[in-house]
Amino acid sequence: MxxxxxxxxxxxxxxxxxxxxxxxxxxxxxxxFASYLVREMQSGTEEEFEYFVCEHCKCLxxxxxxxxxxxxxxxxxxxxxxxxxPNKQFDTPIRNTYRILDVGCGSGEWLVRLAEDGCGDCxxxxxxxxxxxxxxxxxxxxxCFIHEITGDHxxxxxxxxxxxxxxxxxLDTLKNAQRLLKPGGILEMTLPVYPNVxxxxxxxxxxxxxxxxxxCLHSPDSLRYLAEQSGMIIDEYYxxxxxxxxxxxxxxxxxxxxxxxxxxxIYEHFTQQQIDxxxxxxxxxxxxxxxxxxxxxxxxxxTDVQQESSPEGETWN
Numbered sequence: 424m425x426x427x428x429x430x431x432x433x434x435x436x437x438x439x440x441x442x443x444x445x446x447x448x449x450x451x452x453x454x455x456f457a458s459y460l461v462r463e464m465q466s467g468t469e470e471e472f473e474y475f476v477c478e479h480c481k482c483l484x485x486x487x488x489x490x491x492x493x494x495x496x497x498x499x500x501x502x503x504x505x506x507x508x509p510n511k512q513f514d515t516p517i518r519n520t521y522r523i524l525d526v527g528c529g530s531g532e533w534l535v536r537l538a539e540d541g542c543g544d545c546x547x548x549x550x551x552x553x554x555x556x557x558x559x560x561x562x563x564x565x566x567c568f569i570h571e572i573t574g575d576h577x578x579x580x581x582x583x584x585x586x587x588x589x590x591x592x593x594l595d596t597l598k599n600a601q602r603l604l605k606p607g608g609i610l611e612m613t614l615p616v617y618p619n620v621x622x623x624x625x626x627x628x629x630x631x632x633x634x635x636x637x638x639c640l641h642s643p644d645s646l647r648y649l650a651e652q653s654g655m656i657i658d659e660y661y662x663x664x665x666x667x668x669x670x671x672x673x674x675x676x677x678x679x680x681x682x683x684x685x686x687x688x689i690y691e692h693f694t695q696q697q698i699d700x701x702x703x704x705x706x707x708x709x710x711x712x713x714x715x716x717x718x719x720x721x722x723x724x725x726t727d728v729q730q731e732s733s734p735e736g737e738t739w740n
Contacts (some may be wrong), residue, residue: 431677431692436460438627440473445486447477448638449593449645454478458486459627461634463495467680472634474627476617481642483617488591489635496551496636505530511559517543521579524548524603526569526596527586534562548572549586569599578603583612588637597653604723610655612719613663617642619715620708621668630671630681631715643712646719655721664714669701 442455456475463470473486489495507530518541525534528547538545538561547556547564548571556564565572581600590596600610615631617640622629632640639645643660650657670693674684689698708714 431674431679434628434676434678443473443475443486445475445477447480447482448484449482449641450477450480450648452477452479461627461632462675463634464630464675465633465636465681466495467682469678470635474632474634477645480645480648481618482645483622483632483640483642485635485638488638492591492635493551505532505535507531507556507558507564509557509559511535511562513538513559513561515539515541517541517561520544522546522577523580523582524569524572524578525582525584526600527583527589528564531556531558531562531564533582533584534558534564538562546572546578569596569603572599572603575602576605576608579605579608581608581610583610583614585613585615587612588614588639588641591638593639593641594649594652597649597655601654601723601725606723606726608723610721610723612721614717614719615640615715616662616717617715618713619662619664619668620704620713621664621672621715624669625672625676628672628676629715630667630675650721654723654725656724657719658722659720660712660717662709662712662714662717664705664709664716666698666701666705668705668715 438460440458440460443458444453445456445458446453456477458473458475460471461474463472474483475486476483520543522544523537523542523546525531525547528534528549530552531547534545534547535558538558543561545562547562548567548569549564550566550568552564552566555566581604587593587596604610615637621631631637647657670689671681671684674688679688705714
């Protein structure tokens with residue numbers, strides 16, 4: 424597509440729907456909550472979905488989960504693009520014996536990087552991949568949910584890289600992470616968060632809503648609630664937003680789909696001075712904890728547990 428031919432057209436549809444009756448899937452509160460009409464913009468169908476903000480735990484969430492949710496993760500979805508390699512050889516010797524689980528790992532790019540750096544026991548799970556995947560003798564990925572992973576208290580570290588916002592049952596997912604972690608084990612999450620400056624500016628056009636794939640856009644309050652309910656404790660929380668929170672959201676309000684927000688388009692509409700100003704603004708909001716993306720570290724508080732041995736089929740060394 425010739426980027427110069429993309430015409431920016433203001434969205435004139437009313438996307439602030441007022442207050443509708445909803446029940447929060449995080450804290451269970453039912454009330455009239457501020458609601459919004461959000462377009463699917465990553466693949467460009469522009470199908471519309473209602474989202475609402477719970478005033479109690481501050482979680483922004485989809486009103487109704489599509490029955491065909493898996494259809495919105497095609498083979499070209501960005502986290503599925505890497506091909507597995509059962510015969511892969513790793514040059515770096517194993518020097519890290521921690522047992523690691525990556526939840527919602529896609530085709531396993533993060534795990535493969537760890538294995539290349541010397542990690543020898545890397546397991547992943549993702550319900551939306553086409554089949555189980557393997558990379559040599561260090562990385563094995565199952566097509567399944569975290570609930571199906573066995574071996575209680577057998578993992579040292581669990582990673583959820585921009586996946587927790589996709590799960591339809593956040594509390595059960597976090598409880599299962601706690602079940603699988605060793606006492607004192609660490610869960611690392613990266614995820615889009617709400618409230619934030621990008622939603623304040625762009626509302627339903629905030630690109631991280633990513634309807635309908637993002638089920639819950641969590642707040643610090645909703646994350647604390649879930650941690651307490653699941654036996655976890657939040658050790659660290661900080662924002663690490665990028666300029667995409669402004670630039671992509673800006674173009675979404677003019678109907679430009681995600682793949683078309685290219686550097687060429689950005690520099691056609693923004694000067695370098697404006698981009699530098701946006702970066703400074705992003706940095707300031709990250710420092711204030713008001714960016715649209717965060718890194719969260721949680722620890723399994725439970726200490727009086729008996730570790731199970733690793734189940735057959737989920738270890739390969």
